[in-house]
Amino acid sequence: MHRPGLHEGSSLVLHHGGVDDYADFGRLCSAVYVAARAGAVDCTAAFDLAASWLEDDPQDPDATELATLSLDCARAGQPRMAEVALRLLAAHDFRPGFAEEPGLLARLEEAMDMVNRDLAATGVHRRCRLRVHDDDGLNWPVNAYVETWDGYRGTAQGVYPGSGANPVWALVDVAEDGQDAVMHSLWAAWPLCPVHGLGAHAREHEGAAVWWCAGGGGHAVTPVGEW
Numbered sequence: 001m002h003r004p005g006l007h008e009g010s011s012l013v014l015h016h017g018g019v020d021d022y023a024d025f026g027r028l029c030s031a032v033y034v035a036a037r038a039g040a041v042d043c044t045a046a047f048d049l050a051a052s053w054l055e056d057d058p059q060d061p062d063a064t065e066l067a068t069l070s071l072d073c074a075r076a077g078q079p080r081m082a083e084v085a086l087r088l089l090a091a092h093d094f095r096p097g098f099a100e101e102p103g104l105l106a107r108l109e110e111a112m113d114m115v116n117r118d119l120a121a122t123g124v125h126r127r128c129r130l131r132v133h134d135d136d137g138l139n140w141p142v143n144a145y146v147e148t149w150d151g152y153r154g155t156a157q158g159v160y161p162g163s164g165a166n167p168v169w170a171l172v173d174v175a176e177d178g179q180d181a182v183m184h185s186l187w188a189a190w191p192l193c194p195v196h197g198l199g200a201h202a203r204e205h206e207g208a209a210v211w212w213c214a215g216g217g218g219h220a221v222t223p224v225g226e227w
């Protein structure tokens with residue numbers, strides 16, 4: 001059985017390892033991730049994590065190695081334990097959120113600044129800000145979303161933390177969510193292609209984040225942030 005991604009809202013309940021519910025398991029994964037990124041994994045937490053996976057997949061080589069290393073709990077084994085723990089988490093679709101990786105949010109904030117430049121360049125001299133949904137107490141990462149100067153937001157899911165892992169994804173996703181929010185506030189299409197008068201949409205094009213217009217067979221109006 002493959003464990004589902006932690007963001008998928010599964011109600012999988014573990015039955016082993018002293019980890020008695022899914023939210024606890026999520027907190028365990030989060031704690032091990034943060035510790036492993038810092039290069040110092042707690043042996044008890046690492047063992048709990050390994051044991052949970054071995055219950056489902058007794059042959060998993062990474063979980064087996066992590067269990068062995070965590071039982072030894074030798075200082076010299078720490079780097080290897082961190083490496084194996086991160087690989088195990090990644091292989092089982094653990095996705096760090098803003099809490100585990102603050103740099104993801106920082107990159108989305110940079111993208112927000114770029115989208116605000118486009119707002120100003122198109123004559124909307126108000127700023128949007130990036131906000132983060134409240135942690136709902138569950139164990140999947142919460143999303144960020146764009147809020148306009150007057151409190152409007154988009155109707156979609158917002159921006160996943162993983163978008164902050166790549167500057168182009170960050171720009172496209174923040175621009176897309178920002179557009180949705182801005183259009184709710186302006187009650188009009190934004191931004192408009194100056195050639196065709198059509199609403200442009202953010203997309204990745206030739207490795208860059210651009211505002212794309214469907215007019216004239218489709219064309220990039222401008223890179224996001226450079227309107």
Ligand SMILES: [Zn+2]
Nearest residue numbers: 193196213215
């Ligand atoms: Zn156009």
